[in-house]
Amino acid sequence: MDIRQLEYFLAIVDHGGFNRAASALYLSQPSLSQSVQGLERDLGASLFHRIGRRVVLTEAGSALIEPARAAVRSLETARASVAAVHELREGRLDIAAMPSQAVEPLTTMIRTFSSRYPGVSVNIRAAFTSRDVVDMVRTGAAELGLLATSVALPDKEVVSHAVGEQRFVLLTPPCGPFPAGRPVNSGELAGHRLIVGQRGTGMRAYVDGLREEGVDFHIAAETEHRVAILPLVLAGVGLAVVTESWRTTAEQAGAIVLDIEPKMTLRVALVARRAQQSPAAQTFLSCALGAAQAS
Incomplete structure (x- = not known):
């Protein structure tokens, strides 16, 4: 077994099949298949059920994901540590982020980091809920994670660093029902049509809480696509x-943005693995926390 076989295995898992993984890795499918077969021989177990063009993880394959990610991440950390001698002139940093926080504060964080270390590529991984972020960091799919939550910040599975708060606001079209510049009381949303996100997000929890308080609105659309x-x-x-x-x-874009009263906020945090971090992750975290403390 070698690390490249594990990287190939994870590529198949992440891309959902041999064809897409081969394209992403710039390999021929036969070469990829041979590598996986070699890994299966070494482990003495099949990792995938092959059903036509589809592949489904076996129980052994599912069990391999987390240790494989840990092994690959550890090697990347070792390589990056050597590269750190050259003052982070190159490398890659994977960050899992929820959609809203990927707009801000992640944009500002990356701008600050990239201006100092332009040779390091930042790869943003999509995560739709705070639980997704924690899981991706815990399993090694990402080194750092950016999340927002209305509950206590997680600290058992990952190391959590508070970087600020974000309040809830109301978006309306230019010809919306409320005048610009005036805060809207949450009770005034009664009778209106709302567009909501998926369950498990802070935004959805907020509007569900309004309904529990007796604010009767109509859900016009529910979307997993925050954009x-x-x-x-x-x-x-x-x-x-x-x-x-x-x-x-x-x-x-032309929308009206109104504060909602009473003020309700989400706590924003950067989370990191408890294991050793790469120099890029350590430096990014230091830059972000320094900026948060200064603001």
Whole structure:
């Protein structure tokens, strides 16, 4: 067994099949298949059920994912540690982020980091809930994670660092029902059509909480694609409660952004693995925490 076989195995898992993994790795499918077969021989177990063009993980394959990620990540950390001698002139950093926080504060964090270390490539991994972020960091799919939560910050499976708060705001189209510049009381959302995100997100928990408090609104659309919320608002489908990370983008697009009273916020945190971090991850975390403390 070698590390490249594990990288190939994880590529098949992440891309959902041999064809896509081979394309992503710039390999021929026969070469990829031979490598996986060699890994299976070494382990004495099949890793995939091959059903036509589809592959499904076997029990052994599922069990291999987490240790494989840990092994690959450890090697990447070792390589990066050597590269650190050259002052982070090159390398890669994987960050898992929820959609709203990927707008801000992640954009500002990356801008600050990249201006100092332009040779390090930052790869942003999509995670839709705070649980997704924690799992990706814990298993090694990403070194750092950026999340927002209304509950206590996680500290058992990962190391959590608070980097600020984001309040909830209301997006309306230019001809919306509320005047610009005036905060909206949450009770005033009664009777309106709302566009909401998926369950498990802070934004969805907030509007579900309003309904439990007796605010009767109609869900006009429910979307897992956070980027679809603003276009739906501008198209007049409904209003949307989002975090203030969207404020600048929404206003530039022509939407009206209104504060909601009483003020409710999400806590934003960077989370890191408890294992040794690469120099890039350590430096990114230091830059981000320094900026958060200064603001």
